[in-house]
Amino acid sequence: MPGDAGAVPPRIQLTNLHKEFALGGGEVRRVVDDISFSVRPGEFVSVIGPSGCGKSTMFNIIAGLETPTSGEVAIDGTNAIGERHHTAYMPQKDLLFPWRTIVQNAALGLEVQGMVKKKARATARELFAQFGLKGFEDSYPFELSGGMRQRAALLRTVVQGREILLLDEPFGALDSLTRIEMQNWLQEVWAEHSWTAVLITHDIREAVYLSDRVIVLSARPASVRLNVEVALPRPRELAMTTSAEFAHIEEMLIEVLHEESRKAFEAQKALG
Numbered sequence: 721m722p723g724d725a726g727a728v729p730p731r732i733q734l735t736n737l738h739k740e741f742a743l744g745g746g747e748v749r750r751v752v753d754d755i756s757f758s759v760r761p762g763e764f765v766s767v768i769g770p771s772g773c774g775k776s777t778m779f780n781i782i783a784g785l786e787t788p789t790s791g792e793v794a795i796d797g798t799n800a801i802g803e804r805h806h807t808a809y810m811p812q813k814d815l816l817f818p819w820r821t822i823v824q825n826a827a828l829g830l831e832v833q834g835m836v837k838k839k840a841r842a843t844a845r846e847l848f849a850q851f852g853l854k855g856f857e858d859s860y861p862f863e864l865s866g867g868m869r870q871r872a873a874l875l876r877t878v879v880q881g882r883e884i885l886l887l888d889e890p891f892g893a894l895d896s897l898t899r900i901e902m903q904n905w906l907q908e909v910w911a912e913h914s915w916t917a918v919l920i921t922h923d924i925r926e927a928v929y930l931s932d933r934v935i936v937l938s939a940r941p942a943s944v945r946l947n948v949e950v951a952l953p954r955p956r957e958l959a960m961t962t963s964a965e966f967a968h969i970e971e972m973l974i975e976v977l978h979e980e981s982r983k984a985f986e987a988q989k990a991l992g
């Protein structure tokens with residue numbers, strides 16, 4: 721029904737998602753175990769979970785790079801299994817090519833899609849100011865700080881103009897001050913572009929600070945352990961991180977995450 725907000729399908733809907741990898745010799749490794757959750761249009765959702773639990777695998781499935789063993793992936797209410805054109809995906813180690821300038825790196829995705837070089841680079845250039853990279857178009861990656869390189873990698877990801885942003889631990893390698901600056905900056909550009917964003921992070925504070933909702937995954941095989949709303953007002957400000965409400969959500973997440981991390985560690989130990 722037009723005007724009926726309830727009729728808008730989720731931007732992303734995962735339903736009973738499973739993923740198993742064949743290890744050879746008839747052995748299988750179950751990595752994703754019955755994951756269901758949805759992400760509303762314009763929502764910012766963070767996913768946390770023990771290392772090795774299956775987060776990146778789940779992202780690869782949402783991005784259409786892997787197919788699930790069973791279950792459904794729907795984008796805007798339509799089956800999207802194996803479809804790569806819905807999402808802008810920044811993989812965990814998204815490195816810039818050292819022999820290409822920043823604008824050449826940034827335009828790469830568009831060129832791969834078949835856009836002519838000149839137009840691709842002009843399109844990328846338009847985003848440089850907003851990404852705090854104005855004046856560095858013709859610099860090489862080694863000339864930029866860590867934070868700037870991450871923004872350049874993100875620029876390369878978003879320049880393709882997709883509405884869904886998948887970010888796999890984008891700030892993992894940055895020092896804590898740069899990280900905070902990047903989080904504030906990401907919050908701004910996210911709001912401006914009305915992206916639907918899903919962020920994998922191991923930083924609980926980052927997850928709470930940026931998100932409308934935080935999902936905690938279990939030890940491998942990954943299932944949803946917790947799905948928590950973060951009802952703090954926007955824009956988020958650093959002062960909120962010391963509020964009782966922030967601390968309460970953080971505590972809840974830490975408890976479950978530590979429990980799952982312990983399980984993952986014990987399972988690892990049992991393997992020798």
Ligand SMILES: Nc1ncnc2c1ncn2[C@@H]1O[C@H](COP(=O)(O)OP(=O)(O)O)[C@@H](O)[C@H]1O
Nearest residue numbers: 741749751770771772773774775776777778940
């Ligand atoms: N192609 C593959 N074949 C076999 N096992 C895989 C493959 N891809 C990932 N895995 C396994 O799936 C598990 C989860 O990996 P991943 O999704 O990268 O975890 P996370 O991102 O949560 O750290 C790991 O144990 C990894 O070894």
Ligand SMILES: [Mg+2]
Nearest residue numbers: 775776777812
């Ligand atoms: Mg990963």
